[in-house]
Amino acid sequence: MYPSKFDYHRPSSVQEAVQILSGNPDAKVLAGGHSLIPVMKLRLAAPAALVDIGRIGALQGISRSNGSLRIGACVTYHEIANSADVQAAAPALAEAAGQIGDRQVRYRGTIGGNLSHADPASDLPAAALALGATLHVTGPGGSRSVSASDFFVDLMMTALQPDEILTGVEVPVAQAGTGSAYAKWEHPASGYALCGAAAVVTRGAGGSCTGASLCFNGVSSTAVAATEVAAGLVGSDLSDAAIDSAVGNLSIPDATGDMFASAGYRQELAKVMGARALRTARDRA
Amino acid sequence: MGISIELEVNGASVSKEVEPRLLLAHLLREELGLTGTKIGCDTSQCGSCTILLDGQAVKSCTVLAVQADGSEITTIEGLANGEYHPVQQAFWDNHGLQCGFCTPGMIISCVDLLGTNPQPSEDEIRHGLEGNLCRCTGYHNIVRAVQDAAETMNG
Incomplete structure (x- = not known):
């Protein structure tokens, strides 16, 4: 099965990605693609353009500072499930990521893609909500932070605007007790x-x-x-x-x-x- | 609109101009003639299309060829090096297949599994292969093959 035709963009920065999204109202963001590509193959989605954010360096990596863990939007389920930092600071998130799909899917699927897709039967939204995660979002007007409790609006609907990109997720590090x-x-x-x-x-x-x-x-x-x-x-x-x-x-x-x-x-x-x-x-x- | 991509497939450099919607599985099978990689369900479930992308097992029916630009790819055709890869040999020796359709993807997944967990328990093998469906064997001989390959590779 082939997706219908689309233009392909591979920006090298978040700013560039947001610019492309703003100029292409029918564009979709592509990260790991394991939710988007299947629906495009089934022709349930036919975006005019894909903005591939998979290689933007600022969206990678897990870092820990000031009592919180910052996970880049393009960090994969595999990386989250196997990260000693996540296992120690937010075990619920590591456990949820490790139970998504299968081995192959976990190598490709990303936390940012998962939360933005907001599939009700996926595993990360409840973990993000329970842990009190903060989601960092960038759009043409700049960056803003949204709490997980405000992010999930309804079935596959989030607080993200069409020209905004989820750039990272911040989770508080579990304190003693x-x-x-x-x-x-x-x-x-x-x-x-x-x-x-x-x-x-x-x-x-x-x-x-x-x-x-x-x-x-x-x-x-x-x-x-x-x-x-x-x-x-x-x-x-x-x-x-x-x-x-x-x-x-x-x-x-x-x-x-x-x-x-x-x-x-x-x-x-x-x-x-x-x-x-x-x-x-x-x-x- | 064609996009130029460069890959290393089974050790050989490949340059292609591709449509953005071309899936990696179709690039491998139809453009490069590597038909060992199978397309089964075409919906990211069965694992027949599994290949190694920069050393990680992925379902090539759910990756765009343009996403693989600059990557190293290993398909079932690239595993043997004069003689069978230990996982291929173990599938042969333990009759880890019947019809063989799932086998290329199954073997690639096993290579990935043993790369990250050289001595998996039976449970870890079954769990590790949950992304590859086999309609014939009931998995028992596949599990035996992985255990055998693990023993050989740990020498």
């Missing part, structure tokens, strides 16, 4: 998340929970935060019983059903996977 984890129940054929749960918990000096976050992919049209579960955990002793009780209150009103799983099934699965992610996060805190 904080642990995170990602637990996924995948569709056995596609590998996409029927339900993926990302959890972050923080324990205070006395061992009780002082902060928690639990977010899901795959359950509704976009990554969602289960704020009622997090609120129920704060102040608890984070025992298995406390986690089960908090997760029992989970409600995702807009859970979606499809040919693979009903909305009710996904709700129940979210309780199970949420509890698993919370227990692992607790054990790491």
Whole structure:
């Protein structure tokens, strides 16, 4: 299968890429291409031009400074899953990246492409949301930062404007007493998340929970935060019983059903996977 | 609009002018005649089109030829060097195939797997090959072949 014809641009800087995007309203950004090229081959997308940002140096690399980890938009799932820095600072993100697709896909797919595509059944959005990631975006008017909670708008819709590029993702480094984890129940054929749960918990000096976050992919049209579960955990002793009780209150009103799983099934699965992610996060805190 | 690209394919320099929409799998098969690389599902799932791009196993049906500009590529045709690569030999010795359609991609993935994990457990082998589908073997002899190749390569 061939994509329909398009013009190809390979800018060498973010500024140049943004300029090309501004002048080509029907252009799409190409990073690893593992979401975009398949939909172009199926002719579900037919952009007039592709702006290949895969070789822009400023979009590569993982660096750690001032209590945060900065991951370039073109860093691959493989690099994230295998990065000692990510494993130590944000284990939920490394775990989520390591469970995407398969080996070949992980060598090509990028964090920036994944978050910009905002596939509800992908793995990184919930991890970014739970970890409180900040997304850095550049457009013709300059750069701005968007919190993950404001970035995911709806099904495959983000806060990115058509002439903006996601340049990097900043994740806070886990402090002492904080642990995170990602637990996924995948569709056995596609590998996409029927339900993926990302959890972050923080324990205070006395061992009780002082902060928690639990977010899901795959359950509704976009990554969602289960704020009622997090609120129920704060102040608890984070025992298995406390986690089960908090997760029992989970409600995702807009859970979606499809040919693979009903909305009710996904709700129940979210309780199970949420509890698993919370227990692992607790054990790491 | 043709784009000039330069690649190294199985050790030989290649210069081509290509349409931006040309997929790497089609460049290899139709322009360079390297038909060992197969196109199976054509939807990034089956792994038949797996090749090494700068040493990493990727699905060439989901990479544009222009994205590979300046890269080194190894296809199944480039593995043997006078004699079979140990992974090829192990597939032969352990009957790690039946119809053979998935085999070139499967072998390339195994080469990549053993390059990053020289002594994988059975579980790691099965997990490591999840991007390559085989409709014939049930994978058992493929796993044996990888274990055998690992032993040979660790000599």
